[in-house]
Amino acid sequence: MYANPIIWADYPDLDVIRVKDTYYMVSTTMHMMPGCVILRSYDLIQWEVATHVYDRLDDTPAQRLEDGQQVYGKGMWAASLRYHQGMFYVVFVANDTRKTYLYTSTSITGVWNKQEVEGFYHDCSLFFDDDDRIYLIHGNTEIYLTELSPDLSGPKPGGVQRLIVKDEQPYHLGYEGAHFYKINGKYYVFLIHISKASGRRTQAFYMADSLEGHFVGGEVFNDDMGYFNAGVAQGGIVDTPEGDWYAMLFQDHGAIGRIPVLVPLHFEHDVPVFASEAPKLIDISSSRPGYRYNPLVDSDRFDYIAGDEGRIRLRDIWQWNHTPHDELWSVTEKPGVYRVRTGQISPNLTFAVNTLTQRAMGPTCEATVMLDGSDLNDGDFAGLCFLIGTYGMIALTRNQGQFHLVMQARKSEDSSIFGNLIDQEPATEYARIPVSGPVVTLKAFGDFVDNQDECSFAYLDGSEWRNIGIHHQMIYKLDHFMGCRIGLFIYSTLAIGGTADFSDFKYSVINTQDNH
Structure with missing residues (x-):
């Protein structure tokens, strides 16, 4: 058994996918360089760094700490990680440049190709439908579905642009942190918010039969693991090769940051049902038993050789x-x-x-x-x-x-x-x-x-x-x-x-x- 939270370090705004026997997870790195870290695992519990998507973002004076400028707390936020037809996709916004970035690569370790997506899409989730149409789901409080052009350069002229969910209850933080999926023919969006009723982060979901349909849902997970009323929420869901489902969420842990928590879930009549509490101990079979992971933090003797x-x-x-x-x-x-x-x-x-x-x-x-x-x-x-x-x-x-x-x-x-x-x-x-x-x-x-x-x-x-x-x-x-x-x-x-x-x-x- 392994302790949960699974990593006692700052890895917030998680999105997770599985490609065959390998899990990949992206996390916010904001102002840090290199940025947009992607981790790799074979059991969802133990992780190592697979890559950083970029060494530099736009190299602005503020990103370089020049002329008294800085981008602390800004930079890249809440990336969406997807794998589609042999290509990896990472989409995120940067809150200093107010741009949306798309990086693509045929390999998780790069080379990653960079382009911009016209518009600014807060906490966006990239979605490829079965008919090859492409969408971003994004927003705060009001969650929108925006169809993209086939080259992902921006909104598709005449394409779908609609509000799918609106947080109408009293809240401290409206719905955001969208993660969008199609599972067994149904469409799902998972969201985080802090309602005034709960007073802490909680996880919500909404589902529909079609992208034109009415999305229905509500609260799906509300737990703090007995830790200072710090709710566990926001992140992606993923299935194992055996068909079990897990949500990779995060929890605020003071000055150490926001740390990853695994929560089991299953579907009953197409409705996602999360465990009533996040387990303190968790064990998941590894697709590569005995694999030795590189450490996430480590000593260094600085004995480097130029390449x-x-x-x-x-x-x-x-x-x-x-x-x-x-x-x-x-x-x-x-x-x-x-x-x-x-x-x-x-x-x-x-x-x-x-x-x-x-x-x-x-x-x-x-x-x-x-x-x-x-x-x-x-x-x-x-x-x-x-x-x-x-x-x-x-x-x-x-x-x-x-x-x-x-x-x-x-x-x-x-x-x-x-x-x-x-x-x-x-x-x-x-x-x-x-x-x-x-x-x-x-x-x-x-x-x-x-x-x-x-x-x-x-x-x-x-x-x-x-x-x-x-x-x-x-x-x-x-x-x-x-x-x-x-x-x-x-x-x-x-x-x-x-x-x-x-x-x-x-x-x-x-x-x-x-x-x-």
């Missing part, structure tokens, strides 16, 4: 906070080192270019790294962080030639998801100690049990770890709209050109849920 045309691609465990500035980083200038230098002045961690991140993973996780700051300039900060609006960090800094370790954090005035901490303000400094030299070993620890959401930091003094600063509570907010990330960073506040060398990055997930 064709001198290109370097970091392991899929890593993402940058925005589009990277490739001229400012290297893993080959000095073997075994992630070297990164600054190219602009930044007011705080939020605007640090080339912050290299991995998802934080619960219930607790820890990362350590060796940092050589010999080539830092005065006013530079380089170190290890938990990146979120309410971030915490340990950094080596230099002032008039003297090196110090500092612990800084950005606190919120409230614990709600609202409020924007993306500004030019520096974080609060809670500790500063002098160090004898520029080579230090740093540790970051995150505790996410029962939404404790605390990060703390330490440094190696000889053979002993010494804590620095406070235990800082991180709060999930809509400014980043993403779970916290462990990150390696450098930024300059006075003069550009400072360099940090990171090596021997070690990542461990501690006290994981028991899987048997």
Whole structure:
């Protein structure tokens, strides 16, 4: 048996498909690059990265953290993943460019071809009908069916454009997150919302006999797994080779983000019936027993070798906070080192270019790294962080030639998801100690049990770890709209050109849920 939720890390807005014996699942990655991650599994429970659909999206100044601009909480949202007649399709909108993107490939690992779809289709679901007509189902509160032209370039002239579902009850969040299917001749749309009656995320469905017909349905799943009234909802459904059905949904888990939950379902007289509760333990037969999955988070010794045309691609465990500035980083200038230098002045961690991140993973996780700051300039900060609006960090800094370790954090005035901490303000400094030299070993620890959401930091003094600063509570907010990330960073506040060398990055997930 395996613990459910199946991954204690930020993988929201899930869509899942099966191609023969293999499951693929896409998730929102917003402002992170490379973006639009697709995971692969043979049992719906254990997953590894299959690919990121793009390295860069549109390379705008905001996506590159230039001129004080940023796209935190924006970027790509809620992709639809489909496989049709030998072709993979990924469709999503980006909330900074206000465009709809379509990527296609004959292989899940690419090369992915990019095009735009005329219009903007919130939380869209791509659907190929049996008669080869193609549709997007999309919207918030009002859910629309829009027929596309055969080349998917935009709405089909004279094609179907109709409202199929409208959320008319009092709500905090109207219907959205559409996932559309045709099963046994019936048409189904699954939706998430937060009604005022439920006060939490719930799952709904509507069905019709035809695309011209009347869609009927309502609530189909309402459960929080006994976890802080955090409802489990929004995602795709998929069947196993044996014919069993599952919904891949998500649940809010505080600062760690929105994490995947599997819920069994079946059909009675064509009506989807979800389990009354999401199971705490789950087991599904694997189509490839004994398969060894690559980890979703991992240590890295940065021992990379340049490929064709001198290109370097970091392991899929890593993402940058925005589009990277490739001229400012290297893993080959000095073997075994992630070297990164600054190219602009930044007011705080939020605007640090080339912050290299991995998802934080619960219930607790820890990362350590060796940092050589010999080539830092005065006013530079380089170190290890938990990146979120309410971030915490340990950094080596230099002032008039003297090196110090500092612990800084950005606190919120409230614990709600609202409020924007993306500004030019520096974080609060809670500790500063002098160090004898520029080579230090740093540790970051995150505790996410029962939404404790605390990060703390330490440094190696000889053979002993010494804590620095406070235990800082991180709060999930809509400014980043993403779970916290462990990150390696450098930024300059006075003069550009400072360099940090990171090596021997070690990542461990501690006290994981028991899987048997």
